[in-house]
Amino acid sequence: xxxxxxxxxxxxxxxxxxxxxxxxxxxxxxxxxxxxxxxxxxxxxxxxxxxxxxxxxxxxxxxxxxxxxxxxxxxxxxxxxxxxxxxxxxxxxxxxxxxxxxxxxxxxxxxxxxxxxxxxxxxxxxxxxxxxxxxxxxxxxxxxxxxxxxxxxxxxxxxxxxxxxxxxxxxxxxxxxxxxxxxxxxxxxxxxxxxxxxxxxxxxxxxxxxxxxxxxxxxxxxxxxxxxxxxxx
Numbered sequence: 084x085x086x087x088x089x090x091x092x093x094x095x096x097x098x099x100x101x102x103x104x105x106x107x108x109x110x111x112x113x114x115x116x117x118x119x120x121x122x123x124x125x126x127x128x129x130x131x132x133x134x135x136x137x138x139x140x141x142x143x144x145x146x147x148x149x150x151x152x153x154x155x156x157x158x159x160x161x162x163x164x165x166x167x168x169x170x171x172x173x174x175x176x177x178x179x180x181x182x183x184x185x186x187x188x189x190x191x192x193x194x195x196x197x198x199x200x201x202x203x204x205x206x207x208x209x210x211x212x213x214x215x216x217x218x219x220x221x222x223x224x225x226x227x228x229x230x231x232x233x234x235x236x237x238x239x240x241x242x243x244x245x246x247x248x249x250x251x252x253x254x255x256x257x258x259x260x261x262x263x264x265x266x267x268x269x270x271x272x273x274x275x276x277x278x279x280x281x282x283x284x285x286x287x288x289x290x291x292x293x294x295x296x297x298x299x300x301x302x303x304x305x306x307x308x309x310x311x312x313x314x315x316x
Contacts, residue, residue: 095279103280104287111269115288118250118265121178122296125185125246130239132186133194137201141227147198154191162187163252170257178263181253188249189242196238200231229311236304243296247289266292 095103104111140147162184169180254267266285273282 095283099280100283100287104284107281107284111266111284111288114264114266114269114285115292117263118247118267118289119292121181121185121250121253121265122243122247122292124182125187125189125249126239126243128182128186129190129193129242129246132190133197136194137197140198141201154194158191161252162249163256166253166256177257180257181250181265184253184256185246185249188252189245192245193235193238193242196241197231197235200234201227203230203234232311233304233308236300236308239304240297240300243300244293247293247296251289 136150140150165187166180166184169183170177173179173183250265251267251270254265255271266289269281269285273279273285
């Protein structure tokens with residue numbers, strides 16, 4: 084029922100949104116799990132690529148000068164535009180394509196933050212390790228990684244949000260597998276059918292999902308940093 088002569092499809096009442104969210108909780112939760120799967124896959128992809136490239140840059144410093152310009156150029160482009168190309172490369176495997184689009188959406192932020200943390204290692208500590216002839220692996224394992232973890236996790240919080248947006252954007256661009264419909268499917272259908280309650284209910288579930296992911300990353304970061312740095316105890 085509209086209030087103040089505002090149509091329900093234009094701006095539904097909070098009560099209608101809550102009612103729709105509860106009455107259609109099963110399909111919405113099912114779609115939330117699909118979006119969660121894509122987002123987690125994207126985050127794992129971003130973390131894997133970050134570890135690979137940072138390791139390469141640490142062992143072969145010249146490689147950063149060669150690869151960094153290409154990364155800078157790609158960073159200016161929305162990775163979602165490559166989703167149709169990924170779909171062709173991987174023989175129309177929509178789930179893998181969505182995971183890649185999601186991962187690349189958050190990868191550059193994570194890589195930039197991690198490299199910044201590695202480069203911010205205190206110079207005096209570097210001198211100490213060099214003075215005692217520590218190997219490069221020991222410097223990375225005992226100094227650079229512990230020192231840069233706080234930068235890594237702060238970047239990971241942003242990366243998770245970008246991967247969630249990448250998962251939604253990828254589904255908007257290439258569509259969803261009809262056997263696995265993410266939350267973006269409900270947003271598109273709500274806009275086509277002018278279902279305001281469905282649209283806002285989906286946004287509510289997205290907010291819950293995003294809040295949950297940020298809290299999980301925050302909890303994991305606190306647990307790991309507490310075990311490495313006395314200042315976090």
